Amino acid sequence: MSSNESQEAEFLASYDPAEFPPVALTVDLVVFAVANRELHVALVERGGQPFLGRMALPGGFVGPDEDALAAAHRELEEETGLDLSRHRVVVEQLATYSAPDRDPRMRVVSVAHLVLLGGDGVNLPELQAGSDAAKAQWQPVHELESRQLAFDHADILAAGLERLAGKMEYTTIATALVQEEFTLSALRDVYTAVWQAELPAGNFTRKMRASLTPTGRKVQAVGAPASLFIKGSEWITPPMVRPVVTAAG
Amino acid sequence: MSSNESQEAEFLASYDPAEFPPVALTVDLVVFAVANRELHVALVERGGQPFLGRMALPGGFVGPDEDALAAAHRELEEETGLDLSRHRVVVEQLATYSAPDRDPRMRVVSVAHLVLLGGDGVNLPELQAGSDAAKAQWQPVHELESRQLAFDHADILAAGLERLAGKMEYTTIATALVQEEFTLSALRDVYTAVWQAELPAGNFTRKMRASLTPTGRKVQAVGAPASLFIKGSEWITPPMVRPVVTAAG
DNA sequence: ACAGTTCTTATCAAGTTGATAATAACCAAT
DNA sequence: ATTGGTTATTATCAACTTGATAAGAACTGT
Numbered sequence: 187m188s189s190n191e192s193q194e195a196e197f198l199a200s201y202d203p204a205e206f207p208p209v210a211l212t213v214d215l216v217v218f219a220v221a222n223r224e225l226h227v228a229l230v231e232r233g234g235q236p237f238l239g240r241m242a243l244p245g246g247f248v249g250p251d252e253d254a255l256a257a258a259h260r261e262l263e264e265e266t267g268l269d270l271s272r273h274r275v276v277v278e279q280l281a282t283y284s285a286p287d288r289d290p291r292m293r294v295v296s297v298a299h300l301v302l303l304g305g306d307g308v309n310l311p312e313l314q315a316g317s318d319a320a321k322a323q324w325q326p327v328h329e330l331e332s333r334q335l336a337f338d339h340a341d342i343l344a345a346g347l348e349r350l351a352g353k354m355e356y357t358t359i360a361t362a363l364v365q366e367e368f369t370l371s372a373l374r375d376v377y378t379a380v381w382q383a384e385l386p387a388g389n390f391t392r393k394m395r396a397s398l399t400p401t402g403r404k405v406q407a408v409g410a411p412a413s414l415f416i417k418g419s420e421w422i423t424p425p426m427v428r429p430v431v432t433a434a435g
Numbered sequence: 436m437s438s439n440e441s442q443e444a445e446f447l448a449s450y451d452p453a454e455f456p457p458v459a460l461t462v463d464l465v466v467f468a469v470a471n472r473e474l475h476v477a478l479v480e481r482g483g484q485p486f487l488g489r490m491a492l493p494g495g496f497v498g499p500d501e502d503a504l505a506a507a508h509r510e511l512e513e514e515t516g517l518d519l520s521r522h523r524v525v526v527e528q529l530a531t532y533s534a535p536d537r538d539p540r541m542r543v544v545s546v547a548h549l550v551l552l553g554g555d556g557v558n559l560p561e562l563q564a565g566s567d568a569a570k571a572q573w574q575p576v577h578e579l580e581s582r583q584l585a586f587d588h589a590d591i592l593a594a595g596l597e598r599l600a601g602k603m604e605y606t607t608i609a610t611a612l613v614q615e616e617f618t619l620s621a622l623r624d625v626y627t628a629v630w631q632a633e634l635p636a637g638n639f640t641r642k643m644r645a646s647l648t649p650t651g652r653k654v655q656a657v658g659a660p661a662s663l664f665i666k667g668s669e670w671i672t673p674p675m676v677r678p679v680v681t682a683a684g
Numbered sequence: 685a686c687a688g689t690t691c692t693t694a695t696c697a698a699g700t701t702g703a704t705a706a707t708a709a710c711c712a713a714t
Numbered sequence: 715a716t717t718g719g720t721t722a723t724t725a726t727c728a729a730c731t732t733g734a735t736a737a738g739a740a741c742t743g744t
Contacts, residue, residue, distance in 0.1 A: 208457025209497075211533070211544055248458075250542070254533040282531040282546050284460070284503040293499070295460055295544075297531050356605075356674075371722080389702065391723065409721025410709040424673055424700075424731095425605075620691080638733065640692065658690025659740040673700095673731075686744085693738075700731070707724075714717080 209293040213258045214245035214339065216280065216346030217266065217301040218327070220363045221310045225327045225379040227343060228266055229335075230319035236290050237336035243343065244322065245296065254279065254297040262301060266322050267314025274304030276362040280346055288338050298342045300349055302362040307372050328382060351380050356425035358397050361417040367401055369412035370394060383429040397422050458542040462507045463494035463588065465529065465595030466515065466550040467576070469612045470559045474576045474628040476592060477515055478584075479568035485539050486585035492592065493571065494545065503528065503546040511550060515571050516563025523553030525611040529595055537587050547591045549598055551611040556621050577631060600629050605674035607646050610666040616650055618661035619643060632678040646671050 217228035229241040244265035248257040258277050263270055280298040288294065303311055313322040327347060332340040353359045360376040361368065374390050377383075398415040405412055466477035478490040493514035497506040507526050512519055529547040537543065552560055562571040576596060581589040602608045609625040610617065623639050626632075647664040654661055 209460045211458045211460075248533065251535050253535060254531060254544075279530055281528055282503060284497065284546065286500055286502060295503075297533065369722090386702075386704090387721085388704085388723075388725090393701085406710075407721080408711065409719085410723075412722060424676070427673070427701085618691090635733075635735090636690085637692075637694090637735085642732085655741070656690080657742060658688085659692075661691060676732085687742105688744105689740100689742080691738105691740080693736105695736080696734090698732080698734105701729080703727090703729105705724105705726080707722100709720100709722080711720080712718090714715105 209295050211248040211254070212245055212294055212296045213248060213254055213261055214243045214283075214296045214298045214342055215258060215262055215265075215301050216243060216298065216343055217262065217303065218346070218350060218363065219303040219305050219310050219324070220307055220376050220379045221305065221324075222308065223375045223379050224329075225347075226310055226324040227327050227330070227346075228313060228322060229325050230265055230315060230322045232336055233318055233320045239320070240336040241325070241334060242319075242336035243298075243339045244316075244319070246318070248297070254299070258297075258299040258301070265316040265319060267316065268303075268311055273311055274362065274366060276302045276359075280342070280349055283338055283342060285338065296342075298345065300346045302350070302359070304362060304365055306365055307375055347380075351428065354380060354426070355428055356422050357420055358417050358422060367403070367414045367416055369405060369414060370398075371412060373415075377426075381428055385429070393426060394422070458544050460497040460503070461494055461543055461545045462497060462503055462510055463492045463532075463545045463547045463591055464507060464511055464514075464550050465492060465547065465592055466511065466552065467595070467599060467612065468552040468554050468559050468573070469556055469625050469628045470554065470573075471557065472624050472628050474596075475559055475573040476576050476579070476595075477562060477571060478574050479514055479564060479571045481585055482567055482569045488569070489585040490574070490583060491585035492547075492588045493565075493568070495567070497546070504548070507546075507548040507550070514565040514568060516565065517552075517560055522560055523611065523615060525551045525608075529591070529598055532587055532591060534587065545591075547594065549595045551599070551608070553611060553614055555614060556624055596629075600677065603629060603675070604677055605671050606669055607666050607671060616652070616663045616665055618654060618663060619647075620661060622664075626675075630677055634678070642675060643671070 219226050228244060230244050232238055232240050232242050244261060246257070246261040246265060248254055252260065255277060259270065262268060278300050280300045282295065282297045284295045286293060305311065310324045313324065315322040332343055335343065350359065354377060360373055360380070363376045364372045370391050371387070373394065374385055374387065377385055377390070397419045399418040401414045401416055403414040405414055468475050477493060479493050481487055481489050481491050493510060495506070495510040495514060497503055501509065504526060508519065511517060527549050529549045531544060531546045533544045535542060554560065559573045562573065564571040581592055584592065599608065603626060609622055609629070612625045613621045619640050620636070622643065623634055623636065626634055646668045648667040650663045650665055652663045654663055
């Protein structure tokens with residue numbers, strides 16, 4: 187009997203695993219990107235029961251030799267067809283959902299992750315449905331009837347949105363949703379998309395500049411040329427204040 | 436064949452659970468309380484292998500009919516002997532730890548929780564070791580050699596401390612560590628204990644008052660009588676600024 | 685009555701915010 | 715080349731917040 191076997195025997199003896207039926211461990215992904223001043227989330231259409239045909243967050247099982255973060259990266263590629271080596275991507279753990287009946291088939295505990303994709307503010311990365319899903323597509327978050335999502339994914343999406351909106355007050359996390367080098371307007375568009383509120387350009391520049399590093403380069407569109415920046419500090423101190431949400435319309 | 440069985444069959448067919456060996460789901464608890472202007476954490480001494488005799492965070496398995504939050508409450512009572520009906524207690528999810536080798540026996544995924552116990556700032560609730568643990572005791576957090584903790588519990592403790600310290604900047608979470616009705620000094624002692632920094636009493640009063648509701652009552656100790664408050668708003672806006680940590684002395 | 689302690693309020697310079705506007709740089713069309 | 719439209723950046727200023735410091739008030743113990 188190996189040392190490992192005896193350890194396990196002691197373990198099984200003291201904890202009686204029969205009392206603790208196995209749980210399946212999954213990850214669910216709240217994948218955000220910004221285009222056209224709107225925040226979009228990546229959704230897949232379920233190809234099986236339950237919730238057949240409904241939209242759901244991408245996700246999948248955590249493999250035996252990976253942790254949840256690694257599974258999040260793998261499933262992101264598998265379920266959405268994204269090539270992570272070709273996109274700026276930031277992943278962070280959001281929260282774990284463990285209600286016993288959240289999946290009607292069996293006990294499934296899901297570690298939700300927030301995924302932010304950088305982009306030019308115009309084009310969204312193209313999605314390619316994986317094997318489990320009928321299709322994968324971007325949806326504007328603020329126009330979404332999130333009650334139609336499968337499982338408890340409406341809760342998870344709401345948590346992801348609130349995490350992002352909240353962290354944008356006191357960190358430079360919004361820089362994850364633009365390109366590495368970006369203008370203050372591009373960054374401001376991210377704030378507009380997530381917070382659903384217009385921020386005065388002058389004050390935004392004054393405040394955000396302290397957390398950014400200028401590259402010296404400029405970019406020319408319509409109007410005056412805009413300076414390019416990269417992320418400087420991780421923190422915004424004191425924080426930006428999130429305005430009250432503007433009335434829809 | 437019931438509908439449920441066919442669902443499960445479909446599920447098993449499409450996901451092949453053999454690829455995904457069962458994981459054990461546990462909770463680990465970072466339990467904080469303040470006494471004598473020091474932040475304390477509840478630790479148990481392990482009564483079995485691995486890490487026999489080492490100190491560890493209290494915790495245990497999530498039962499089949501409870502979610503992680505319910506398990507956290509139950510294990511808090513079982514492992515520390517605390518009567519939750521006799522203490523002010525706040526529990527919130529911290530993060531999930533899922534490294535494949537974090538427990539040498541088998542795959543154990545743990546949902547860590549932050550637990551805050553209210554108190555008078557002098558006495559710590561008495562701990563009573565549960566069945567799994569040799570003993571349970573309070574340890575001053577900032578004097579602790581956390582590297583000696585079992586498993587990855589040093590990481591979890593650090594995450595719990597940082598979550599608490601961070602949220603104390605922009606929420607009134609510190610009120611969870613005092614009694615329901617408290618003086619500004621008592622609350623300031625919590626900040627001192629967690630942040631390891633003295634905050635000027637006058638400015639602390641000015642700032643914190645806006646988030647508290649006065650009860651009208653006063654309490655008398657040495658010096659001038661202090662007004663009693665209860666928590667008002669959940670938020671501190673703009674946030675308190677956490678001073679740079681004072682050099683250890 | 686006095687010293688010691690603590691709570692609360694006051695003061696003020698320095699810094700930050702929100703609102704608003706002025707200035708500057710560029711394009712496109714006349 | 716000039717004009718008008720558009721956008722970026724800087725400036726201004728009153729209102730507010732902060733950090734430092736101290737004054738005033740209330741009570742205890744001797």
